[in-house]
Amino acid sequence: MANERAVTVHLLSGFLGSGKTTLLNQVVDYYKAQDVKVAVVMNELGDVNLDGQFIDGDVPMAEMLGGCICCTIRGDLGLELKELIDEHAPDVVLIESTGAANPMEIIDAVTEAALIMRIDLRTIATVVDGPELLARSKRGGRTYKLMQDQIRCATDLVVNKADKLSPDELVEVQQLVRELNAFAPLTVTVRSVIDLAIFDPGDGEAKRAHESSPASAAAQGSHVCGANCRHREHDHEGHDHGHAHDHEHDHEVHDHAGDHAEHEHGHGHHHAAHDSHAHVMTLTHYFAGPIDSHDFEELLNGLPQDVYRAKGIVTFTDTNSRFLFQFAYRETEFIRITPQGNVHDVAVFIGEHFDKDALLAKLVRLER
Numbered sequence: 001m002a003n004e005r006a007v008t009v010h011l012l013s014g015f016l017g018s019g020k021t022t023l024l025n026q027v028v029d030y031y032k033a034q035d036v037k038v039a040v041v042m043n044e045l046g047d048v049n050l051d052g053q054f055i056d057g058d059v060p061m062a063e064m065l066g067g068c069i070c071c072t073i074r075g076d077l078g079l080e081l082k083e084l085i086d087e088h089a090p091d092v093v094l095i096e097s098t099g100a101a102n103p104m105e106i107i108d109a110v111t112e113a114a115l116i117m118r119i120d121l122r123t124i125a126t127v128v129d130g131p132e133l134l135a136r137s138k139r140g141g142r143t144y145k146l147m148q149d150q151i152r153c154a155t156d157l158v159v160n161k162a163d164k165l166s167p168d169e170l171v172e173v174q175q176l177v178r179e180l181n182a183f184a185p186l187t188v189t190v191r192s193v194i195d196l197a198i199f200d201p202g203d204g205e206a207k208r209a210h211e212s213s214p215a216s217a218a219a220q221g222s223h224v225c226g227a228n229c230r231h232r233e234h235d236h237e238g239h240d241h242g243h244a245h246d247h248e249h250d251h252e253v254h255d256h257a258g259d260h261a262e263h264e265h266g267h268g269h270h271h272a273a274h275d276s277h278a279h280v281m282t283l284t285h286y287f288a289g290p291i292d293s294h295d296f297e298e299l300l301n302g303l304p305q306d307v308y309r310a311k312g313i314v315t316f317t318d319t320n321s322r323f324l325f326q327f328a329y330r331e332t333e334f335i336r337i338t339p340q341g342n343v344h345d346v347a348v349f350i351g352e353h354f355d356k357d358a359l360l361a362k363l364v365r366l367e368r
């Protein structure tokens, strides 16, 4: 049956490798310490959910793999949310979106889900990769645009990886972020350590009593994004087919955003929203067996510039443990793990227009 209370939803946004999972884990622990029942929706571009390995096994989790919430499986987000909520009755749902996602699309999807169940999108926390934002700001391009969108739409900003920035760079990054979003509280962090009070369930209870309605999520979504909410009108035209709700309700929600929609962008803009990460590509490779650790490190060090993120689980011939590796912006981290369940050795590479075949050939060579 439908839940009486609205379920609080917090969305964690931010570019690939910025520190979303690092934040998510802290929030999960925070809730667990308070006996708040939390569920998680994770979305990864690759075909395997490696971040999920790190999430507490007791936490109900929906994994949406092989695509980006906002495009490929956008319609499913509502269903996933509904299933999680019906089955586990969580107090709070955390959605970690793939770093390549346009937050407006996800906000819309959550908003649509609010039509079929009582959920309250409370927070859109964007984790900003400080050094990466700075680097991208000098180059421009579509990825930078996506990062800008993620910052604009945030209710809370986390400027992460401060340890990799000089004091001057830190000032510059904060200025950049502030120009895009002047209002959201901003915290500069290392390893996404923030005051978790923004996720406090207590705060929501009071708020909920006054303004909890399916439309409040939409109202909030449109409010935070202000004039930047230009995709809404077109989503309305382009994505409603197949959603399990009727159009009257749809109008009700979208009217909240109507003030902000910019009609003159036309269809072209709708496509632009989707294309904003179309150039991001992934390669998933399942290893046939253990590989040499030095050879593997060499492969990672030699990855083309356009591969900016890689992660996976590997077994080395020269050690007797398995490792989870994380490669983000030329730096690799290996963590000894004991995977739960039947987990294969796998590596996922994410980047822009890199030579997949060449990389695959190198990976296969490691297996010999």
Ligand SMILES: Nc1nc2c(ncn2[C@@H]2O[C@H](COP(=O)(O)OP(=O)(O)OP(=O)(O)O)[C@@H](O)[C@H]2O)c(=O)[nH]1
Pocket (backbone or CB within 6 Å): 014, 015, 016, 017, 018, 019, 020, 021, 022, 023, 051, 098, 099, 160, 161, 162, 163, 164, 189, 190, 191, 192, 309, 326, 327, 328, 333
């Ligand atoms: N130097 C540094 N590294 C960090 C910091 N925060 C996170 N990392 C590392 O950056 C990598 C990515 O962190 P995640 O939390 O997995 O990032 P994510 O945003 O969830 O990544 P995706 O799921 O790929 O989008 C990991 O290797 C982290 O250990 C930080 O403040 N400084």
